Amino acid sequence: MYGCEIWTEEDKMIKDDETMAWKFLSATQINTLLEQDIPGVQKQLEEFLDLKQHKTSLKEAVVLDYYVSGFCWAKEMDFAAAQIAGFMTLLNLLLENLDTQRMTLVENIQELRRTMAGVGLCRSEKSGGFEFFTVDQAKAVVGYLEISLFQHYALYEYLFHSPREEIVIGDENVVELVKPADAPFPAPLEEGLACDIYSAFIALIPAAEDVVEETEGGVQLEEQPEAETPVDPLTGYCIDDIKSVLGEVTTEMISHLQTEINEKLQMQEEAYSVRIEKLKKT
Template sequence: MAAKSQKVGGKGSKSALSNPSQGKGDPKNKKKVTLEGDDETDEKEGSLAYKVLSEDQCKTLLGQDVVEMQSTLCDIFKLHNYPTDLRDAGVLDYYTGACWWGKEQGFTPQQLSGFFTVVHTLLDNVKEQHMAMVDNLKEFKKMLIGIDPEYQEIKSAGLDFFNTQQAKALTNYITSCLFQHYKLYELMFTQTQAEEIIGTDLEIETAKPASVPFPPPLDEGVTQETFASYIATPPPTPEPEADKNEDGLVGEVEEEDKGMEELDAKLDTDIFSELTVEDVREVIESVAKELLNPLQSEIAAKLREKENILIGRINKVHKVADEGSP
C-alpha cells in the first residue's frame, strides 16, 4: 500500500507540474512551477511555433495577397529558380497553398507558424530523409499529441494552441494536400529533371571599320557594291558637246537644214505659178465629179423609189374606181 500510495503521489506531482494551480500545497512543486513559468526559453523550445517562420514573417504573410505571399516565401526559402526548376516550383506552390489556407482559416501568427512548421517538417521528411508514407504519418500523429483536452496529463508536442476543430481541419488539409500525392512528391525529389538545351544559330553582320569613306546604307542592309550596282540612282548621261568641230560638223548640219527649207519653198511657188486657168478648171471639175457622182446616183435611186410608190397608189385608185362603176 505504501508503494502504491507513493506511485499515486508521483503521478500527482507530475500533474501538478502540468497545471500550476494543483501544486500550491507543495512548496517543492511550487518552486518547480515558478522556475518553469519564468523560463520563456523552455516554453519556446517545447512549442512548434516560430521554429521555421518568425512572428514578424507570419504577420507579414497574413497581411498579403497570394501573389505577394508567394514572392515573400520565395525570398525566405531561396526558391528563385522556380520558373525553370520543377522542385523549386513544387515546393513554392506547396508552401504558398499552406499559408493561404491558414490565412483563410483565420489563424493567428502563432497558429500560422506552428501549422507551417508541421507542413515544412513533413515535406522535409520526404525531401531529405526519403521517409515512407507510413513513417511520415506517424511523425504527423506525434505532432498532434496534447491538443485534445481529455489528454492534458500527456505532454504536448507543441500544438496546444489549436483546438480540436482546428486540428481536424489541419489533418484534412495535410491529408488532401500531401499524403494523397505522396508518390508524386517522392518522384519529384528522387528523380532528376531532364535538361532541355535549345539553341539557335544567328548570323550577325558587324559594321565596317571607320577607315572606309562611309558605311554601307543602313536602310537597305546591303554592301556598297550591291547598292551602287542595283539600288543607287544612275548618274545622268552627258550632254553632247557643242564646242567640238564648230567649223566642220555643226556647219554642215546647219547648211543641210537651210537647203531643205529653200527646196520646199521653191517647189511650192513653182507648182502654182505654172498652172493655167484651164488646168485649174479641170482640177475643180474632176474633184467635183468625184464628190457629186455618188450623191447623184443616190438621189436618182431615191427618186425612182418614190416614183414607184406613187405609181402603185395611182393604180390602186383606178382599180377601185373601175370596180365601183356600173
C-alpha cells in the first residue's frame, strides 16, 4: 500500500491556489459572502458578476438565482471557504460549457466526471483540480448538480440559445382638451345637467360681453338687444279646450283599439269553429 503524504495548512493553501478553487471568485469575495444573509448574498453577487439588468432580463435573473442557490447550498453543507469557492467555480464551468461551448447534456456530464477525477486521492496525476473535496462531499455536489442544472438542462439551453421576441407592454391614452366656451358657462355634461334646465337658464344668457368703447369724455357702453322671451305654445287656451282636445284623441284611439280587438276575436272564433267541426267528423 502507498501511504498518503501529510500536508500542512500552508501546503493546502498553496495547493488550493494551484487548483480550481479561486478561478471564479477570490478569497476576499467568498469571505464577504459568508458574512451576509441571503438578500446580502444576492446583492453582493449582483456586484461581483455585474448583473445590472436582472430585474428586466430573464437570462440575468436566472443566472443570479443559479449562483445564489448554489452558494447557499454549499454554505448549508458547512463547506470550508476554499471548498465553497471551488464549488462556485464548478458551477461557473458547467454553465459556461452550456452557454459558450454549447455542450450537450452528455458532454457536460463527461466534463464534470473529468474535473471530479482524483477526489479522495492524494496528489493524483488524474486530478481535475477539485481534490480538496472528500468523497462524500463530491457525491453531494454531484447530487445537487443532478437536481438543479442537469434535470433542467433543456430549459437552460432554451434560455441561452433560443431567440425570444421582445414584448412591449404599453397603453395609449387619448386626452381630449376642453374647448373654450363662447358663453359665460361651459356646455353641460350629459350626466350632470338636464338639457331643459340648460336651455331655460343658461343658453339664453348673451354669449358675448358688452363692448366697451372709449370716448373722449369717458367710457361708453354699447347697447345690446334684449333677448327674446320664449313664447308658450299653450298661450290663449283654457283648461276646457285642452280637455276637449284630449277627449277627442282618447275616443279616437279607443275606437281604433276596439275595432282591432273585435277582428282578432272573430278570427279566433272562426278557427275554433273549424276545429270543432273536425272533431265532430272524427
